Amino acid sequence: YGNGMPPAGNEERERAESVLDTQLKIFRQDSTMEGLFIPGNHDWDGMGPDGRASIMRQSDYIRAAANLRIRLVPDSAQPGPVLVLRNDVLQVIAFDSQWWLHKYDKPYYPGAASDSATQEAIADSLNRLLSEFDGKVSIVLAHHPLETHGPHGGYFPVTDHIFPLRNFVPWLWLPLPVLGSAYPIMRASGYSEQDVTSDEYGHYIETIGRVVNAAAARGRGPVIFASGHEHDLQVLQPKDDLW
Numbered sequence: 001y002g003n004g005m006p007p008a009g010n011e012e013r014e015r016a017e018s019v020l021d022t023q024l025k026i027f028r029q030d031s032t033m034e035g036l037f038i039p040g041n042h043d044w045d046g047m048g049p050d051g052r053a054s055i056m057r058q059s060d061y062i063r064a065a066a067n068l069r070i071r072l073v074p075d076s077a078q079p080g081p082v083l084v085l086r087n088d089v090l091q092v093i094a095f096d097s098q099w100w101l102h103k104y105d106k107p108y109y110p111g112a113a114s115d116s117a118t119q120e121a122i123a124d125s126l127n128r129l130l131s132e133f134d135g136k137v138s139i140v141l142a143h144h145p146l147e148t149h150g151p152h153g154g155y156f157p158v159t160d161h162i163f164p165l166r167n168f169v170p171w172l173w174l175p176l177p178v179l180g181s182a183y184p185i186m187r188a189s190g191y192s193e194q195d196v197t198s199d200e201y202g203h204y205i206e207t208i209g210r211v212v213n214a215a216a217a218r219g220r221g222p223v224i225f226a227s228g229h230e231h232d233l234q235v236l237q238p239k240d241d242l243w
Contacts, residue, residue: 003046004054005061020061027070035070036084037062039077039096040143040228041194049104052077073141077107079118081126081140090137093129095122097144097227100204101193123207130215130223138215139224144194144201146209147238150230152195154188194229 005020006012027035043058044051055077062072073094074080080095099106100119108114109121130138149155164182165172193200216223 002042003048004043004051005058006054007057017061020058021065024062024066024070027066031069033069035066036094036141037070037072038094038141038143038228039072039074039098041098041101044098044102047098047102047194051098051102052105052107079107079109079122081122081129083129084141086133087135089135090139091129091133091135092139092141093126094141095126097142097204097208101144101200103193119203119207123211126208127211127214130211131218134220136221137224138221139226140212141226142208143228144204145227145229145234146205146212146225147236148196148230149234149236150232151187152230154195154197156187 003012005016023037024035027033037058039055039058041047043055045054048054055072059072059076062070063075073084074082074096077099078096079099081093082095083091084094085092109118112118112121126140130140145152147153151160159166162175162177163173164176165174187195188197192198195201196205212223212225
């Protein structure tokens, strides 16, 4: 979880394999189930410089340990989007949102020589997939949400202002009133690219949100954006002018 799939021989490799095996077992128990792993920031070496290689190793491990019913999408550090499923009722599309925020080595689209060119290609591909579908429901899967009312969106409970050290050591209930507010304020100011207040995340929201909103406005069916990142459950109806 913390830093993705390390190379063979690394002291953390066995633990990383055990984490994936625990999840793979769920789908192995029922031969009719399909399992999708959606890459997130921790899979990319915890946002570190070995991110691309870490995702490649995770792709290889899932592929070798399972079959085509269980897969990482997009695969092999590619940004996507990937059309996972389409029938008369539903289509499912996945893309790798950490690709947008990753500061280190990552693959570009063929013919694209920069982040911005690949981002434009991703948005165009997602728009095409949503535009050509005349079914009822579109589900778009990515790790990073377009809206959140959790810590990544700058929302912190009062306890985080009084006991800020619990964000680093969960059992450390050391009260630091006033001083403790520094951490939530820093997070809300865009300190981390993993928070919606950062410039990088804001550009991601603006670009992908514009595509999703346009698809919903066409009225061909509801568009659901399903994501992770926050460690809670949120079901949100976005505001019309949010993106």
